[in-house]
Amino acid sequence: MTDDLIVRVRVDLSYDGAGFSGWAAQPGRRTVEGVLSETLGRVLRLPEPVRLTVAGRTDSGVHARGQVAHADLAADAWAAHADAALRRLSRALPPDLRVRSIGPAPVGFDARFSALWRRYAYRICDDPARADPLRRHDTLWHPRGLDLAAMNEAAALLLDEHDFAAFCRKREGATTVRALRTLEWERDADGVAVGRVVADAFCHNMVRALVGALLPVGEGVRPASWPAEVLAAEVRNPAVGVVPPHGLSLEEVRYPDHGLLAARAVLTRRVRVEGDA
Amino acid sequence: MTDDLIVRVRVDLSYDGAGFSGWAAQPGRRTVEGVLSETLGRVLRLPEPVRLTVAGRTDSGVHARGQVAHADLAADAWAAHADAALRRLSRALPPDLRVRSIGPAPVGFDARFSALWRRYAYRICDDPARADPLRRHDTLWHPRGLDLAAMNEAAALLLDEHDFAAFCRKREGATTVRALRTLEWERDADGVAVGRVVADAFCHNMVRALVGALLPVGEGVRPASWPAEVLAAEVRNPAVGVVPPHGLSLEEVRYPDHGLLAARAVLTRRVRVEGDA
Numbered sequence: 001m002t003d004d005l006i007v008r009v010r011v012d013l014s015y016d017g018a019g020f021s022g023w024a025a026q027p028g029r030r031t032v033e034g035v036l037s038e039t040l041g042r043v044l045r046l047p048e049p050v051r052l053t054v055a056g057r058t059d060s061g062v063h064a065r066g067q068v069a070h071a072d073l074a075a076d077a078w079a080a081h082a083d084a085a086l087r088r089l090s091r092a093l094p095p096d097l098r099v100r101s102i103g104p105a106p107v108g109f110d111a112r113f114s115a116l117w118r119r120y121a122y123r124i125c126d127d128p129a130r131a132d133p134l135r136r137h138d139t140l141w142h143p144r145g146l147d148l149a150a151m152n153e154a155a156a157l158l159l160d161e162h163d164f165a166a167f168c169r170k171r172e173g174a175t176t177v178r179a180l181r182t183l184e185w186e187r188d189a190d191g192v193a194v195g196r197v198v199a200d201a202f203c204h205n206m207v208r209a210l211v212g213a214l215l216p217v218g219e220g221v222r223p224a225s226w227p228a229e230v231l232a233a234e235v236r237n238p239a240v241g242v243v244p245p246h247g248l249s250l251e252e253v254r255y256p257d258h259g260l261l262a263a264r265a266v267l268t269r270r271v272r273v274e275g276d277a
Numbered sequence: 278m279t280d281d282l283i284v285r286v287r288v289d290l291s292y293d294g295a296g297f298s299g300w301a302a303q304p305g306r307r308t309v310e311g312v313l314s315e316t317l318g319r320v321l322r323l324p325e326p327v328r329l330t331v332a333g334r335t336d337s338g339v340h341a342r343g344q345v346a347h348a349d350l351a352a353d354a355w356a357a358h359a360d361a362a363l364r365r366l367s368r369a370l371p372p373d374l375r376v377r378s379i380g381p382a383p384v385g386f387d388a389r390f391s392a393l394w395r396r397y398a399y400r401i402c403d404d405p406a407r408a409d410p411l412r413r414h415d416t417l418w419h420p421r422g423l424d425l426a427a428m429n430e431a432a433a434l435l436l437d438e439h440d441f442a443a444f445c446r447k448r449e450g451a452t453t454v455r456a457l458r459t460l461e462w463e464r465d466a467d468g469v470a471v472g473r474v475v476a477d478a479f480c481h482n483m484v485r486a487l488v489g490a491l492l493p494v495g496e497g498v499r500p501a502s503w504p505a506e507v508l509a510a511e512v513r514n515p516a517v518g519v520v521p522p523h524g525l526s527l528e529e530v531r532y533p534d535h536g537l538l539a540a541r542a543v544l545t546r547r548v549r550v551e552g553d554a
Contacts, residue, residue, distance in 0.1 A: 014408075014409060014410050014411075015410050016410040016411050016413070063410075063411055065409060065411070086405070086406070087405075090405045090408075095410060095413050095418075096410045096413070097410060098405075098408045098409075098410050100406045100407065100408075101406055128363070128364075128367045128375075129363070129377045129378055130377065131291075131367075131375045131377075132291060132342060132375075133291050133292050133293040133340075133372060133373045133374060133375050134291075134293050134340055134342070134414060134415045134526070136293070136372050136373070137411060137414075138411045141372075143367075249411070
């Protein structure tokens with residue numbers, strides 16, 4: 001009688017977003033969800049693609065090194081193929097999509113609603129002499145040098161809970177209130193400016209619009225107070241550019257300790273609505 | 278009367294080798310030399326492509342982050358466009374080929390013959406769970422874990438001056454005696470095994486054959502003494518695999534201080550012959 005039992009499986013994955021029309025399955029498009037759900041069904045010998053719930057619904061061209069999803073599977077099907085699943089996925093998936101681990105999730109786990117926060121990174125090379133052709137797929141090449149101190153000054157004014165409507169593509173009925181925990185820039189060993197952005201969750205386009213608002217500050221074209229003024233207006237500002245997707249990567253999704261997973265999911269579900277992550 | 282004056286210009290460049298049939302110009306093929314020499318001629322408004330001499334003639338698919346070349350240019354043509362050259366090259370070159378700097382070389386400089394040593398890096402991810410799709414273009418994915426300590430033990434036995442004929446594609450009349458200064462493996466912050474290989478110069482295929490000889494040691498299939506035995510035989514050994522080019526990158530070329538450049542070039546030219554680097 002195991003046929004009726006369901007096991008929730010957590011999947012950790014990475015992808016190069018260049019070849020995907022974003023996460024969400026769309027008819028006739030190559031999407032991360034589409035490829036993973038079809039391959040997972042095949043590898044587990046299931047009659048149909050696996051339904052997935054994801055932590056961060058990345059846009060077209062956005063990468064992920066730390067994406068998390070879950071799927072509810074028939075316990076007997078999972079038990080029959082659990083040991084071989086990771087190895088088979090490694091062979092069956094295309095090179096631009098890798099599953100890092102797959103296994104039963106703790107009780108109460110929900111890839112989307114249990115998440116405490118998501119961390120994204122945005123990479124910008126602002127010195128043409130240091131542009132690395134081998135990293136051009138995940139780094140924006142910006143022709144003018146950026147003052148990261150000015151960008152960090154501006155970024156600090158955006159932290160904490162606000163209505164980020166000014167930086168989001170609005171969806172009917174969905175809240176744009178988010179808690180921005182971290183927004184800071186640092187140069188890595190190669191001199192690349194890396195923006196670290198952490199929030200409980202993000203609305204659509206939010207990270208790329210935040211970076212877009214900080215760029216003119218880094219260039220000295222706008223004062224450090226400008227992004228906070230845009231935020232305060234709570235309406236989309238056409239002066240804010242949305243930076244290209246290929247510099248952006250979802251790096252990490254953090255969940256609470258096992259005992260608190262279910263409580264977190266209930267709480268999150270109450271304050272947010274379907275369609276955002 | 279500046280028309281007869283020649284200035285030697287040093288060019289530092291990086292490229293993603295995937296889209297090039299190696300460095301050396303070949304009719305009908307896209308090569309680094311071909312693209313750079315044509316673009317340089319155009320950017321400097323010269324009547325024809327610029328002749329280049331390079332430090333490391335990389336094979337098809339091999340990358341470079343620290344390649345160096347030189348060109349001898351009419352001094353007046355250079356003077357007319359020197360200030361704009363780097364900016365124009367940045368616009369005119371394709372994204373997989375970047376010039377990091379360009380300018381007059383010190384007296385006695387020869388990109389090939391003045392070089393003291395070349396440093397290559399070979400990247401291997403030997404843990405499928407850590408494969409980063411965004412680095413798949415410059416990292417070999419190896420399905421089994423490697424024992425780097427064993428590889429380093431084997432590598433140490435290959436150091437110093439030897440006839441590396443066992444690891445080279447032989448060319449008539451060219452010496453295969455090389456001085457291997459460094460051959461060692463280390464894991465980077467992401468767990469990727471990175472081989473650091475330094476020699477005065479390399480013969481054709483040499484780095485990839487050295488790595489190919491160390492892999493079975495890392496897998497425990499051959500003893501640490503095996504690569505040294507292969508070396509001692511001084512003939513090409515078919516048991517040595519040549520690893521794929523996309524894990525390999527020319528990272529750095531080191532030259533002596535200005536005063537010693539010409540002396541170094543004379544010395545090098547005497548012991549090596551045309552066709553190697």
